[in-house]
Each structure stands twice: as structure tokens, then as C-alpha cells.
Amino acid sequence: MELNAHYIVISPTAGELKWDAKPDDFLLSKQLGWMEFLEKELKEHVLEARQGFTAVSIIWRTPEAQSTFQKQFQKFKIKPKTLSSQIWEIPVCYGLDYGPDLGSLAVSHRIRVNQLIELHSSTVYRLHFFGFLPGFPYLNGLPEQLHTPRKSVPDRSVEPGSVAIGGRQTGIYPQASPGGWHIIGQTPVELFDVKKSPPVWASPGDQLKFEPIDSGQMEKMLASPPYPRKR
Amino acid sequence: MAIATVLKTGPGSSIQDLGRRGQANLGIPLSGAMDMKSFAWINHILQNEVNDAALEVSQPGFQIQFDSPTYIAIAGAEAIVRLNDQLIEKSNLIAIQSKDLLEIGAFLSGSIVYIGIKYGFKTPKILGSRSQYKGLTEDSILHKGTKIQYFMDSEASPVFNAKAKWSTEWYREEEILAYPGPDFHLLKENLREKLIGQTFRISQQSNRMGAQLLELLENDLPELPTNPVFPGTVQLTSGGKLIILLKDAQVTGGYPRILQLDVESQWKLAQKKPGSKVRFKLFQPRISTISR
Numbered sequence: 001m002e003l004n005a006h007y008i009v010i011s012p013t014a015g016e017l018k019w020d021a022k023p024d025d026f027l028l029s030k031q032l033g034w035m036e037f038l039e040k041e042l043k044e045h046v047l048e049a050r051q052g053f054t055a056v057s058i059i060w061r062t063p064e065a066q067s068t069f070q071k072q073f074q075k076f077k078i079k080p081k082t083l084s085s086q087i088w089e090i091p092v093c094y095g096l097d098y099g100p101d102l103g104s105l106a107v108s109h110r111i112r113v114n115q116l117i118e119l120h121s122s123t124v125y126r127l128h129f130f131g132f133l134p135g136f137p138y139l140n141g142l143p144e145q146l147h148t149p150r151k152s153v154p155d156r157s158v159e160p161g162s163v164a165i166g167g168r169q170t171g172i173y174p175q176a177s178p179g180g181w182h183i184i185g186q187t188p189v190e191l192f193d194v195k196k197s198p199p200v201w202a203s204p205g206d207q208l209k210f211e212p213i214d215s216g217q218m219e220k221m222l223a224s225p226p227y228p229r230k231r
Numbered sequence: 232m233a234i235a236t237v238l239k240t241g242p243g244s245s246i247q248d249l250g251r252r253g254q255a256n257l258g259i260p261l262s263g264a265m266d267m268k269s270f271a272w273i274n275h276i277l278q279n280e281v282n283d284a285a286l287e288v289s290q291p292g293f294q295i296q297f298d299s300p301t302y303i304a305i306a307g308a309e310a311i312v313r314l315n316d317q318l319i320e321k322s323n324l325i326a327i328q329s330k331d332l333l334e335i336g337a338f339l340s341g342s343i344v345y346i347g348i349k350y351g352f353k354t355p356k357i358l359g360s361r362s363q364y365k366g367l368t369e370d371s372i373l374h375k376g377t378k379i380q381y382f383m384d385s386e387a388s389p390v391f392n393a394k395a396k397w398s399t400e401w402y403r404e405e406e407i408l409a410y411p412g413p414d415f416h417l418l419k420e421n422l423r424e425k426l427i428g429q430t431f432r433i434s435q436q437s438n439r440m441g442a443q444l445l446e447l448l449e450n451d452l453p454e455l456p457t458n459p460v461f462p463g464t465v466q467l468t469s470g471g472k473l474i475i476l477l478k479d480a481q482v483t484g485g486y487p488r489i490l491q492l493d494v495e496s497q498w499k500l501a502q503k504k505p506g507s508k509v510r511f512k513l514f515q516p517r518i519s520t521i522s523r
Binding site for chain 2: 008010011014016018022023035047048050051052053054055056057059129130131132133134135136138167169174175192194198199200204
């Protein structure tokens with residue numbers, strides 16, 4: 001399948017590559033190919049590149065660099081990046097005090113709580129990028145049955161490690177913050193540690209899977225947070 | 232090292248430098264001084280490095296005490312400045328002695344005062360910056376009792392800079408320059424006219440993450456896939472709220488990105504008080520050499 005980007009100039013030194021497509025693995029591999037190309041081949045011209053679900057935004061060092069790029073970008077042969085087949089296993093304690101919205105979410109989708117947990121934890125998710133907060137992973141692949149509009153009134157404070165559903169996505173809050181997503185569980189794994197380099201363990205393109213744990217395991221793990229396993 | 236102690240502060244004041252460029256891929260916001268013009272000015276006056284950290288004071292009633300001699304510079308909002316209870320008329324460059332107490336009182340115009348110090352404030356750099364941000368730096372804002380290190384300097388004052396004048400005229404203009412954002416094309420003609428023609432007022436719901444506007448822009452734009460946003464991006468929510476993202480904004484967002492403010496207009500906006508009026512003026516990027 002052919003899927004070409006178009007380039008939108010935003011300001012003299014900012015623009016974005018944009019794809020008219022739904023976010024999926026195919027588009028992600030193209031975006032990551034572009035990110036690598038920008039970082040390696042155009043490093044001296046690019047101040048910063050950031051990636052979302054259907055765009056790669058670029059801040060240029062000079063207006064000239066942007067206009068040169070705009071003229072040439074369709075000629076660049078960008079090799080899509082091969083996405084990782086390894087899977088990070090993230091322990092999650094669903095429900096109880098750790099997932100205050102689990103029950104109401106099951107009711108609104110007319111399924112049993114354990115069905116919801118099964119659906120959420122049997123899926124392998126793809127990490128597209130970090131956004132919203134330092135280390136907040138945007139995961140694609142939430143089963144359609146679990147798509148849920150965000151809360152109309154956001155919670156004032158969500159616990160760090162909260163596993164949540166918002167819209168078509170699931171994600172994990174790395175730090176306490178206000179939040180509009182539905183909290184179904186919590187992981188004892190730390191998502192972002194500023195003292196580590198890099199502060200995150202996963203990279204865009206990696207896969208994640210949630211492993212249900214009980215409250216006993218959760219309490220033990222919270223006392224000494226484990227590093228996630230990769231298989 | 233010398234120590235400055237915050238004796239009194241309102242919420243939201245912080246230590247800032249140029250911020251953390253290029254770490255958005257980890258979800259880390261840019262941060263840095265909201266009004267780069269005033270920030271750059273104080274470092275210039277002090278003959279500092281451009282990235283030397285300063286205090287960003289966003290509330291009146293700020294007091295700080297210095298334990299050793301140095302020089303400080305003040306710019307940004309026009310405020311009542313007192314040193315040991317003495318009113319300071321020209322607050323560009325101030326010589327500080329041991330035990331001196333500096334107070335920032337009422338703001339006459341503008342909303343952020345910058346206090347710079349010779350060689351900059353020396354808090355630990357985290358991921359390349361001293362800008363305070365929750366989850367990155369030890370403290371996310373300045374508190375009563377916060378102690379900040381600095382280098383003592385009792386050398387003679389750099390006289391040639393001392394008479395330079397700080398003007399506050401530039402941030403009083405209502406006009407805010409903006410480029411069409413990546414999702415601007417989704418707006419129908421009547422919405423574009425309202426957005427560009429109408430006068431908006433800044434709401435109380437404004438902070439380092441973003442400024443909201445009081446007037447709504449009713450729309451039926453769809454929610455979009457989450458994509459990159461920047462300081463200066465204007466988002467339009469489904470409820471019609473206009474949110475202008477500022478220095479501590481998240482790095483990605485799902486609301487339509489309808490405008491991107493020119494950088495100087497972002498600094499201007501940062502100095503505007505809630506209730507201030509703004510008007511957007513659109514300019515198309517000048518890329519005359521392109522033919523496609």
C-alpha cells in the first residue's frame with residue numbers, strides 16, 4: 001500500500017509531515033523512519049522533531065532549511081523502520097482501590113468486570129509516542145468494545161501508575177496529575193525516572209501487554225517497584 | 232556558595248532558564264521563561280550567559296533575602312520594588328549587600344517580573360535545564376523558605392549597562408500575530424472571520440501551561456488523532472474554548488490546532504493580565520520561492 005505524507009508549513013521555521021490515515025503499525029513504521037532520517041541526515045538543520053499519531057512536526061533552525069526541505073521531501077527515499085516484535089509485560093492490579101472506574105466502565109459497556117479485564121489484558125498494544133506528561137505512553141490497539149469517551153469533568157488527581165482508558169486509547173499516568181480518562185487499574189512499575197538515562201524503559205515502536213496481578217502481589221511490588229520484563 | 236532565601240511568595244512563581252529543547256520525544260515539555268524578551272534583557276544587563284537562570288515572579292508580594300553581595304537585575308512587569316523598605320525607582324541593575332531584603336509589591340502593568348542575578352541562580356540542572364517542572368526538578372515551584380544558591384560578586388558595577396532603559400510599551404498592544412495552524416483548514420469561513428475579527432479576553436484560568444480565552448467559538452470540529460503541539464499553539468475544544476498553549480504545555484494534543492502564535496506574541500501574551508483584550512492578526516508564512 002502506498003501512503004504519502006504531505007508537508008504543511010506552519011511558520012517560517014515550523015511545519016509538519018501529515019498523513020491522511022488512521023494510526024496503525026504501517027504508518028508508525030513510516031513515521032519512525034522519518035524521525036530517524038531527520039535526526040541523522042538533517043541533524044544540522046533540525047532543531048527538534050516530534051511525533052504524534054498521524055504527523056511528524058519539525059522545528060527548523062532557519063527558514064531556508066524549511067523551504068529547501070519543502071521542495072525536496074517527496075524525493076527522499078525513507079526506509080520504514082521495522083517495529084519491535086518483543087513485548088514488555090506490565091503487571092497491573094485491576095479494580096479495587098487501584099481502579100476506581102472499573103465497575104462503572106463495565107456497566108456502561110454491558111460486560112462483566114472480568115470480561116473487561118480479559119479484553120484489556122489479552123491485547124498487545126503498540127507504543128506510538130510519549131505525550132501529555134513526561135513518560136506518558138500513547139498506546140494503540142484498544143479493542144473497539146472498550147472505546148469510551150473521556151470524562152466530562154476530569155478527576156482532580158489521578159494516582160501515579162494508573163492504567164486508564166480514554167477515547168480509543170489506553171495509557172498509564174506516570175505521575176500524579178489531573179486526568180480525564182477512566183481509571184481501571186494501577187501498575188507498580190515506574191514509567192519515568194529522571195535519575196535514569198534515558199528516563200523511560202520503552203521506545204516508540206515497542207509493544208506492551210498488561211498482566212493482571214492480585215492485591216497481595218501489588219502490595220509487595222509497590223514496596224519495591226519492579227522493572228518490567230521483556231519477552 | 233551564597234544563598235538567597237525566599238521569605239514570601241504567591242503560588243506559581245518559579246526558577247526558569249531557556250528550558251529543555253528537544254526532549255519532547257520523552258513527553259517532556261519545553262518549559263523556560265514565559266516572556267523571553269524580559270528574561271533575555273536581565274541576562275544582558277548582568278552580562279550573563281543567555282541560559283543563566285532567573286526567578287519568574289507571577290504574583291505580587293514576593294520577598295527574597297540575600298546573604299552575600301551580588302548584583303541583580305529586574306525586568307518584565309512594572310512593579311513596586313523595595314530594597315530594605317526603600318522604594319527603588321530604576322530597578323534595572325541593583326547592587327546587593329549581605330542581608331539585603333528585596334520585595335516585589337503591586338504590579339502596575341504586566342503579569343510577570345523577572346529577577347536575574349549575576350552568573351544566574353545555581354539550582355541543579357535536570358535534563359539540561361534549571362526550569363522547575365513537576366516530576367523533573369525537586370520542587371515544581373518556589374515556596375516560602377526555598378533556598379537558592381548563587382555566586383557572590385562584590386566587584387564594581389558594570390556601569391555602561393546601568394543606564395539602559397526597560398520599556399513596557401511592547402506588551403500593551405492588543406494585536407497578537409498568528410500563523411494558520413495545521414488544522415486551520417477545518418474551520419468554516421464564518422468561524423475564521425469570528426476568530427480573526429473578534430476581540431477576545433484572557434480568562435482567570437491561565438497559567439504556565441496555557442491561557443484560556445473567555446469568549447467561546449462554537450464549532451462542530453471533530454476530535455482528532457493526538458498530534459504534536461507547541462508553546463503558542465491555539466487549540467479549539469469541542470465546547471468552543473480557545474486554549475493558547477504556553478511554555479509548560481504538554482507536547483501532544485487531540486484538539487484541533489487552529490493557530491500558531493508568532494514567538495514575540497507569545498511573550499506579549501504571557502505579560503497580559505486576566506481580562507486583557509487580544510485580537511488575532513493572521514499572517515501567511517512568506518515562502519515566496521516555492522512553486523509546486
